[in-house]
Each structure stands twice: as C-alpha cells, then as structure tokens.
Amino acid sequence: MPYLLNGxxxxxxxxxxxxxxxxxxxxxxxxxxxxxxxxGEDHWKVVRYLRDEYREHGHSPxxxxxxxxxxxxxxxxxxxxxxxxxxxxxxxxxxxVAGLPQPYGKGGY
Numbered sequence: 629m630p631y632l633l634n635g636x637x638x639x640x641x642x643x644x645x646x647x648x649x650x651x652x653x654x655x656x657x658x659x660x661x662x663x664x665x666x667x668g669e670d671h672w673k674v675v676r677y678l679r680d681e682y683r684e685h686g687h688s689p690x691x692x693x694x695x696x697x698x699x700x701x702x703x704x705x706x707x708x709x710x711x712x713x714x715x716x717x718x719x720x721x722x723x724x725v726a727g728l729p730q731p732y733g734k735g736g737y
Contacts, residue, residue: 631658645723645730651679655727663716663725671713671725673701678726688731691719 629644630637633654639647644662646655656675660667677698681689689697698705710718714725723731 650727660725674722675726677701682728688723694719
C-alpha cells in the first residue's frame with residue numbers, strides 16, 4: 629500500500645512502513661491521515677525526536693529508550709501520554725508516522 633505524495637509513490641512494506649526513510653515533513657501528514665491521527669505539536673516533537681535518533685543511530689529507539697529520550701523534549705511525558713498520541717504503540721506507530729522504516733523487534737531496537 630504505497631503512499632502518494634505529490635504524484636510520487638512511496639514504497640512500503642506489508643504493514644505500511646516506508647522501505648526507505650523519508651525525512652520530508654510533507655510525508656508525515658499523509659501517513660498520519662492513514663493512521664487516523666490528527667497531528668498536533670506534541671506529535672511533531674515525537675516525529676522530530678524519532679528522526680534525529682534514526683539519523684544518529686541508523687534505527688529508531690525501543691519504547692523504553694524513547695520514553696527516556698523524550699523526557700528532555702516533552703517534559704512530563706509518560707507512557708500514557710505517548711499512547712494518547714500514538715495509540716497503536718508509540719515506538720512502532722510513531723516511527724511509521726515519522727516516515728521511517730519498520731523498527732526492529734518489538735517496537736524498536
């Protein structure tokens with residue numbers, strides 16, 4: 629199920645994750661809409677954090693590391709608030725919406 633962005637098809641795997649990371653901000657609302665997510669400022673903070681981690685480490689963080697890392701970006705951030713933003717799983721769904729390939733293992737690596 630490829631995503632369409634300005635007439636360009638973005639290749640995905642069977643679960644809708646991009647096969648190659650795409651860091652264009654225009655990608656995020658397209659994927660979020662298919663996930664049923666109305667983007668807010670906190671969603672964008674998580675997206676930017678996940679993209680930065682991917683660029684630095686070559687993969688997205690697992691949920692535990694994500695929660696620790698986001699404490700600096702989203703003060704007061706906890707598991708519940710992240711699940712409110714990404715109900716299908718913050719690490720996995722967050723990576724998908726951020727335009728990143730599917731995380732390793734259970735919701736990250």
